[in-house]
Amino acid sequence: xxxxxxxxxxxxxxxxxxxxxxxxxxxxxxxxxxxxxxxxxxxxxxxxxxxxxxxxxxxxxxxxxxxxxxxxxxxxxxxxxxxxxxxxxxxxxxxxxxxxxxxxxxxxxxxxxxxxxxxxxxxxxxxxxxxxxxxxxxxxxxxxxxxxxxxxxxxxxxxxxxxxxxxxxxxxxxxxxxxxxxxxxxxxxxxxxxxxxxxxxxxxxxxxxxxxxxxx
Amino acid sequence: xxxxxxxxxxxxxxxxxxxxxxxxxxxxxxxxxxxxxxxxxxxxxxxxxxxxxxxxxxxxxxxxxxxxxxxxxxxxxxxxxxxxxxxxxxxxxxxxxxxxxxxxxxxxxxxxxxxxxxxxxxxxxxxxxxxxxxxxxxxxxxxxxxxxxxxxxxxxxxxxxxxxxxxxxxxxxxxxxxxxxxxxxxxxxxxxxxxxxxxxxxxxxxxxxxxxxxxx
DNA sequence: AGGTGTGAACACTTTCACAGCA
DNA sequence: TGCTGTGAAAGTGTTCACACCT
Numbered sequence: 001x002x003x004x005x006x007x008x009x010x011x012x013x014x015x016x017x018x019x020x021x022x023x024x025x026x027x028x029x030x031x032x033x034x035x036x037x038x039x040x041x042x043x044x045x046x047x048x049x050x051x052x053x054x055x056x057x058x059x060x061x062x063x064x065x066x067x068x069x070x071x072x073x074x075x076x077x078x079x080x081x082x083x084x085x086x087x088x089x090x091x092x093x094x095x096x097x098x099x100x101x102x103x104x105x106x107x108x109x110x111x112x113x114x115x116x117x118x119x120x121x122x123x124x125x126x127x128x129x130x131x132x133x134x135x136x137x138x139x140x141x142x143x144x145x146x147x148x149x150x151x152x153x154x155x156x157x158x159x160x161x162x163x164x165x166x167x168x169x170x171x172x173x174x175x176x177x178x179x180x181x182x183x184x185x186x187x188x189x190x191x192x193x194x195x196x197x198x199x200x201x202x203x204x205x206x207x208x209x210x211x212x213x214x215x216x
Numbered sequence: 217x218x219x220x221x222x223x224x225x226x227x228x229x230x231x232x233x234x235x236x237x238x239x240x241x242x243x244x245x246x247x248x249x250x251x252x253x254x255x256x257x258x259x260x261x262x263x264x265x266x267x268x269x270x271x272x273x274x275x276x277x278x279x280x281x282x283x284x285x286x287x288x289x290x291x292x293x294x295x296x297x298x299x300x301x302x303x304x305x306x307x308x309x310x311x312x313x314x315x316x317x318x319x320x321x322x323x324x325x326x327x328x329x330x331x332x333x334x335x336x337x338x339x340x341x342x343x344x345x346x347x348x349x350x351x352x353x354x355x356x357x358x359x360x361x362x363x364x365x366x367x368x369x370x371x372x373x374x375x376x377x378x379x380x381x382x383x384x385x386x387x388x389x390x391x392x393x394x395x396x397x398x399x400x401x402x403x404x405x406x407x408x409x410x411x412x413x414x415x416x417x418x419x420x421x422x423x424x425x426x427x428x429x430x431x432x
Numbered sequence: 433a434g435g436t437g438t439g440a441a442c443a444c445t446t447t448c449a450c451a452g453c454a
Numbered sequence: 455t456g457c458t459g460t461g462a463a464a465g466t467g468t469t470c471a472c473a474c475c476t
Contacts, residue, residue, distance in 0.1 A: 249436075260436095264438085265438080267436095267437090268436085268437055272437070274437080275436075277433080279434090279435065
């Protein structure tokens with residue numbers, strides 16, 4: 001269907017959806033591209049361009065129906081369904097993500113947890129039991145998951161990635177600081193918190209001289 | 217000094233640095249833009265353009281001295297120093313980040329932790345004691361921090377952001393799903409894990425039809 | 433020969449501005 | 455009149471290709 005959709009557009013659609021759902025909770029009604037842009041910290045033209053890539057959802061002179069548009073954006077992003085997710089790596093970060101309510105609310109359900117640490121295997125985490133990474137292929141196939149969250153050490157990430165791909169996973173949310181090599185048709189999203197702090201460090205070091213006043 | 221540096225360039229510099237440091241550990245020597253590009257999954261021209269924004273670090277016919285270039289990139293990113301960091305929000309994610317060794321290794325030191333939950337205030341976390349958010353201004357000034365990591369609920373994020381800015385913080389790593397409004401001269405980096413999963417969901421829904429074969 | 437540094441060409445993204453519908 | 459949807463213009467980021475140094 002729609003081609004040439006940039007990553008920035010996708011990120012903005014996520015953001016629009018978050019805003020629209022907040023508006024929905026506050027009563028709904030209609031919203032203009034100007035309103036949405038203000039909330040999303042972008043321009044009205046940008047909002048309209050982003051949406052126009054997928055269809056005509058507004059009414060000229062009126063704006064967009066909040067609830068309608070929210071549903072449309074959910075459909076575009078593929079969020080009108082549940083996603084079964086595997087968590088590989090039961091360390092501190094993995095454990096925090098397992099409890100993270102925002103994933104579940106959005107329909108991402110962690111249905112299985114794996115680790116290679118014998119002291120963790122067998123632990124009960126809520127409804128699930130931590131499985132051994134040695135059984136990864138079987139566990140992932142049995143659990144019927146399509147997405148894997150990797151919170152393993154950088155050194156293990158590539159090997160685990162290959163294993164989850166072998167088990168049929170097509171989407172990976174990668175927390176390991178490693179450039180994963182995956183076959184065509186498999187998608188990787190990296191979350192690199194150190195990189196974000198480094199970007200802050202750069203900004204603080206280079207983009208500002210004096211405190212307070214910006215060099216616009 | 218150097219103007220017009222894009223966010224993508226900064227992200228790539230972080231990546232180059234990670235790769236260079238791995239090479240350093242394996243012995244160092246020299247590296248060409250072709251090698252670096254292969255490891256960073258980009259092009260040689262891109263590597264040279266990125267670096268050329270900040271100076272001439274290579275030797276024609278030879279390439280770059282690994283250890284030298286690593287040091288240069290660290291300087292560019294402002295990583296040749298320690299950064300004192302405050303963690304606001306002592307929940308699951310905050311606690312995982314507090315233990316996260318990669319921050320410390322990179323020179324980001326969490327020197328104070330705050331929360332508004334009375335049951336958490338006073339807890340000992342390693343070397344530090346969890347402080348009350350009510351005392352945020354005093355605590356942050358006493359601790360002499362420049363960067364804050366926010367792992368608070370979305371609803372509280374804007375208010376906390378204003379408080380940390382008021383206390384003199386100029387860099388915020390924001391984990392809350394909220395668009396923070398901050399004055400000029402303050403930098404915000406968002407980490408939004410739900411958004412990353414939503415991007416994966418989009419890819420899996422729209423960018424692939426059959427399993428395995430890509431539509432290149 | 434080998435590989436950097438860089439202007440010029442190209443590709444992509446955002447903004448402008450306005451025709452057209454409610 | 456008010457606001458969308460969209461071609462065209464402007465602006466940014468990436469790739470090409472080659473002069474130049476070692």
